[in-house]
Amino acid sequence: MSTTTRISTAERLGRSFGRGWRAYVRGERRASNWLVSKGVPVAGATVLLWLVKLVVLGVLLYSAFWLALLLVCVVAVGWAANQSHSDEEFHLQFPTTLEELRETPGYDPNLYNDTSHEMYKDDD
Incomplete structure (x- = not known):
């Protein structure tokens, strides 16, 4: 058994973040x-560096906003696509059989070439 102490993953991660900072x-x-050294006053250099930091932060927030909006849209589309309707609830808006078609108001057998209907008139 080894007596050397090994550092944990959290400590290793913290050390790498510290080195990066x-x-x-x-x-x-x-x-x-x-x-x-180029002649900018110390206060001006500090302000310029803070300005760069704020611009970078603004760009990051702007891109995060649009990514979040895109994610919300994808979730909404996925939710809408997942809404399933059973066949019992689904009704067509137009008649599917000849009997249903004949029961619609204003039915004209000549328009549908329905020769078996009693009101059909041949134009011969």
Whole structure:
């Protein structure tokens, strides 16, 4: 049995996030120093870096909004497609048999070429 202590996955993940955060802070400090070396005042460099952060945050929120809206639309379409109707509830809006057609108001056998109807008149 080994006596070495192994770090957990959570600790490993936390360390990698910490390394990434430190790298980001170093890069931000380097960018700020570069701006100051180019003649931008320290306050101006700070404001510029905050402006960049806010623009990036705005772009992320904008894209997250549209992705969320797209997800809501996909869920709504999926829900609507999942609504099943039984055959008993389904009724056609038009007659399906000749008897149903004859019972509709304003039925004219000449329009449907219904030669077996008593009101049918041949134009010969």
